Amino acid sequence: xxxxxxxxxxxxxxxxxxxxxxxxxxxxxxxxxxxxxxxxxxxxxxxxxxxxxxxxxxxxxxxxxxxxxxxxxxxxxxxxxxxxxxxxxxxxxxxxxxxxxxxxxxxxxxxxxxxxxxxxxxxxxxxxxxxxxxxxxxxxxxxxxxxxxxxxxxxxxxxxxxxxxxxxxxxxxxxxxxxxxxxxxxxxxxxxxxxxxxxxxxxxxxxxxxxxxxxxxxxxxxxxxxxxxxxxxxxxxxxxxxxxxxxxxxxxxxxxxxxxxxxxxxxxxxxxxxxxxxxxxxxxxxxxxxxxxxxxxxxxxxxxxxxxxxxxxxxxxxxxxxxxx
Amino acid sequence: xxxxxxxxxxxxxxxxxxxxxxxxxxxxxxxxxxxxxxxxxxxxxxxxxxxxxxxxxxxxxxxxxxxxxxxxxxxxxxxxxxxxxxxxxxxxxxxxxxxxxxxxxxxxxxxxxxxxxxxxxxxxxxxxxxxxxxxxxxxxxxxxxxxxxxxxxxxxxxxxxxxxxxxxxxxxxxxxxxxxxxxxxxxxxxxxxxxxxxxxxxxxxxxxxxxxxxxxxxxxxxxxxxxxxxxxxxxxxxxxxxxxxxxxxxxxxxxxxxxxxxxxxxxxxxxxxxxxxxxxxxxxxxxxxxxxxxxxxxxxxxxxxxxxxxxxxxxxxxxxxxxxxxxxxxxxxxxxxxxxxxxxxxxxxxxxxxxxxxxxxxxxxxxxxxxxxxxxxxxxxxxxxxxxxxxxxxxxxxxxxxxxxxxxxxxxxxxxxxxxxxxxxxxxxxxxxxxxxxxxxxxxxxxxxxxxxxxxxxxxxxxxxxxxxxxxxxxxxxxxxxxxxxxxxxxxxxxxxxxxxxxxxxxxxxxxxx
Numbered sequence: 001x002x003x004x005x006x007x008x009x010x011x012x013x014x015x016x017x018x019x020x021x022x023x024x025x026x027x028x029x030x031x032x033x034x035x036x037x038x039x040x041x042x043x044x045x046x047x048x049x050x051x052x053x054x055x056x057x058x059x060x061x062x063x064x065x066x067x068x069x070x071x072x073x074x075x076x077x078x079x080x081x082x083x084x085x086x087x088x089x090x091x092x093x094x095x096x097x098x099x100x101x102x103x104x105x106x107x108x109x110x111x112x113x114x115x116x117x118x119x120x121x122x123x124x125x126x127x128x129x130x131x132x133x134x135x136x137x138x139x140x141x142x143x144x145x146x147x148x149x150x151x152x153x154x155x156x157x158x159x160x161x162x163x164x165x166x167x168x169x170x171x172x173x174x175x176x177x178x179x180x181x182x183x184x185x186x187x188x189x190x191x192x193x194x195x196x197x198x199x200x201x202x203x204x205x206x207x208x209x210x211x212x213x214x215x216x217x218x219x220x221x222x223x224x225x226x227x228x229x230x231x232x233x234x235x236x237x238x239x240x241x242x243x244x245x246x247x248x249x250x251x252x253x254x255x256x257x258x259x260x261x262x263x264x265x266x267x268x269x270x271x272x273x274x275x276x277x278x279x280x281x282x283x284x285x286x287x288x289x290x291x292x293x294x295x296x297x298x299x300x301x302x303x304x305x306x307x308x309x310x311x312x313x314x315x316x317x318x319x320x321x322x323x324x325x
Numbered sequence: 326x327x328x329x330x331x332x333x334x335x336x337x338x339x340x341x342x343x344x345x346x347x348x349x350x351x352x353x354x355x356x357x358x359x360x361x362x363x364x365x366x367x368x369x370x371x372x373x374x375x376x377x378x379x380x381x382x383x384x385x386x387x388x389x390x391x392x393x394x395x396x397x398x399x400x401x402x403x404x405x406x407x408x409x410x411x412x413x414x415x416x417x418x419x420x421x422x423x424x425x426x427x428x429x430x431x432x433x434x435x436x437x438x439x440x441x442x443x444x445x446x447x448x449x450x451x452x453x454x455x456x457x458x459x460x461x462x463x464x465x466x467x468x469x470x471x472x473x474x475x476x477x478x479x480x481x482x483x484x485x486x487x488x489x490x491x492x493x494x495x496x497x498x499x500x501x502x503x504x505x506x507x508x509x510x511x512x513x514x515x516x517x518x519x520x521x522x523x524x525x526x527x528x529x530x531x532x533x534x535x536x537x538x539x540x541x542x543x544x545x546x547x548x549x550x551x552x553x554x555x556x557x558x559x560x561x562x563x564x565x566x567x568x569x570x571x572x573x574x575x576x577x578x579x580x581x582x583x584x585x586x587x588x589x590x591x592x593x594x595x596x597x598x599x600x601x602x603x604x605x606x607x608x609x610x611x612x613x614x615x616x617x618x619x620x621x622x623x624x625x626x627x628x629x630x631x632x633x634x635x636x637x638x639x640x641x642x643x644x645x646x647x648x649x650x651x652x653x654x655x656x657x658x659x660x661x662x663x664x665x666x667x668x669x670x671x672x673x674x675x676x677x678x679x680x681x682x683x684x685x686x687x688x689x690x691x692x693x694x695x696x697x698x699x700x701x702x703x704x705x706x707x708x709x710x711x712x713x714x715x716x717x718x719x720x721x722x723x724x725x726x727x728x729x730x731x732x733x734x735x736x737x738x739x740x741x742x743x744x745x746x747x748x749x750x751x752x753x754x755x756x757x758x759x760x761x762x763x764x765x766x767x768x769x770x771x772x773x774x775x776x777x778x779x780x781x782x783x784x785x786x787x788x789x790x791x792x793x794x795x796x797x798x799x800x801x802x803x804x805x806x807x808x809x810x811x812x813x814x815x816x817x818x819x820x821x822x823x824x825x826x827x828x829x830x831x832x833x834x835x836x837x838x839x
Contacts, residue, residue: 193452212447
């Protein structure tokens with residue numbers, strides 16, 4: 001395939017074009033300050049998008065991850081408060097593990113009962129959210145109670161700058177976390193047998209099992225990793241905004257799925273890449289950010305996200321159908 | 326007939342000429358017997374044909390050899406050694422490779438990755454080396470002696486190209502037996518020749534091939550040994566030289582099918598205007614100046630390869646290809662058929678090839694399926710005339726000889742043949758006078774097939790229907806049509822009266838189309 005036909009190149013081209021256009025309307029867009037804040041907004045959606053990408057390549061879809069993320073985040077912080085633990089590493093392991101366990105639940109229903117992933121994840125997402133609010137609690141944990149180590153971790157920058165007026169700004173180190181996770185997933189998808197198995201499953205699950213892929217293993221891998229990424233992102237999010245709200249992330253699934261589809265992943269499975277997804281996430285965040293800067297009402301942002309999903313899906317569906325014709 | 330290769334012992338291991346041997350294998354699904362005490366032996370390096378009608382148990386047998394199904398009883402021997410609980414992985418390790426009709430390839434991945442996948446999996450690699458993938462792919466292509474673009478996504482290849490990839494992939498797995506399931510279905514005559522050359526070449530390396538087919542001519546041409554199964558039982562096996570087409574047919578169907586060609590009652594219907602007539606019917610590159618007239622009582626067969634425009638012809642006559650040029654007349658009146666609704670009102674009926682996805686509501690009863698297109702007539706006002714509906718359904722079940730105690734029975738519980746009759750009955754209820762049948766007996770068991778043929782012929786004769794029958798099955802056309810047109814690249818290339826045409830002639834003509 002010629003390089004200019006690759007979806008990533010097309011997406012990058014569109015992204016660049018959009019950036020130039022936005023820059024023309026609003027020159028402040030290109031300021032380092034704005035770029036840093038844009039990248040910061042990429043982190044959480046981006047990490048979740050990596051999980052959704054994995055699920056979508058395999059031919060499934062996941063709408064439960066915001067619930068898993070919020071549950072992992074809230075449970076972990078509650079636990080930290082309960083045990084009076086102030087650290088960083090263990091909590092993230094715990095959050096990812098909680099997410100992975102929830103993901104196993106998805107995998108169990110998808111594999112064992114051959115259920116449609118959309119229905120499974122709608123159900124598990126709703127259950128997890130309900131249990132969290134009903135059993136664990138509904139109160140927001142504010143900055144005064146939040147574990148300090150998490151806040152400090154969330155505050156760390158890799159680049160710090162001082163504005164002429166003396167205020168500082170910087171690029172959050174969380175971007176590095178996101179990039180490391182993305183590169184890892186890229187390598188898993190591209191260079192490991194289980195990663196290729198995910199693509200094979202998305203291409204033709206029947207054929208995948210015939211050539212000897214272990215569909216059960218792959219299904220559990222997909223949904224557990226997606227859950228773990230969601231759980232991880234959830235905790236990271238609370239560290240970045242310095243509070244833990246058990247009602248957080250409502251409606252986020254749409255944004256993330258929009259970003260993944262925008263990044264060229266096929267809703268029919270079998271196609272999608274980490275780089276494309278990262279570009280899709282950047283594009284979505286940038287568009288939403290620009291709408292805010294242009295002081296457009298948040299309700300209209302929902303319209304834009306909806307339009308993006310429909311158009312991006314239409315384009316990829318059209319591409320895939322043409323390829324199959 | 327039992328056959329066994331000479332046995333001899335080397336270091337305690339039993340060596341034999343036989344690669345795989347099934348002894349009295351039995352397989353049941355929920356109490357229904359799919360295979361009954363079936364024995365089959367495939368020798369090393371032989372081309373063996375497994376013949377049987379659709380539904381005779383061929384696919385079950387393949388799945389037992391490939392380890393997908395476990396037999397309920399019986400034994401499997403590979404290289405003379407008994408194998409217990411043959412799993413898909415174990416079967417592959419023994420060198421059994423199946424090339425399914427859908428090829429089991431990954432359209433979203435490149436040719437190279439598809440070719441290398443099995444080797445990578447067998448070596449139980451965790452990490453993929455893309456340079457190695459390329460090497461394996463190159464080797465696979467070289468072994469098969471074909472030219473394939475390794476970087477192309479498989480879904481962009483032609484059917485023949487995909488098949489080559491599937492065969493090359495099988496060879497890379499150190500195959501000792503390659504099972505090909507209906508490999509010639511979607512190939513052109515030239516491509517079939519290429520395939521046969523490759524099959525012979527594979528054989529020359531000592532690899533056995535099980536060629537699963539229901540096309541007599543191909544079996545006789547390619548194989549050395551033929552096994553015929555019917556209703557899950559082996560009914561014949563022996564060297565190919567012992568068989569001819571008539572004999573295979575007799576074994577496959579269990580009866581001599583009386584091949585009396587259908588004769589059009591010209592005296593009765595000759596003076597009537599054609600039920601359907603087209604002049605210069607064209608549509609893009611799909612249809613090229615089609616002139617066709619079918620009079621009442623005629624059954625006209627259309628033969629041609631996939632993509633010859635035969636399906637487009639059917640669709641255009643059913644109003645599903647608006648924007649055609651040329652004219653269509655029904656009963657002598659010129660009509661514009663640009664929607665299926667108009668076609669139905671004009672008395673046209675279309676029974677699609679894939680009745681399951683296009684024609685039937687499987688989870689509904691026979692009655693509702695039959696009446697699906699007739700509710701308008703049953704409900705002149707607001708309410709459906711239930712008595713009349715019941716009466717219609719009962720009449721149709723009787724006329725079409727559908728095996729069911731009641732019209733309430735769900736269609737999914739019927740056999741393929743009975744399902745097909747439900748579809749045809751539905752159209753007869755609309756008072757259709759022109760019936761388009763696309764592959765009317767695909768996936769239908771033998772007994773039902775003959776019954777369906779009989780019903781179609783009788784109805785046409787008696788009611789003066791006009792029928793356009795499209796089929797891959799040449800004997801089906803020869804036995805049921807009074808004339809047959811050969812289609813190629815959207816045009817009619819030849820018309821034959823079936824009374825003075827043999828199956829061979831038509832098959833030869835089909836083969837020579839490119």
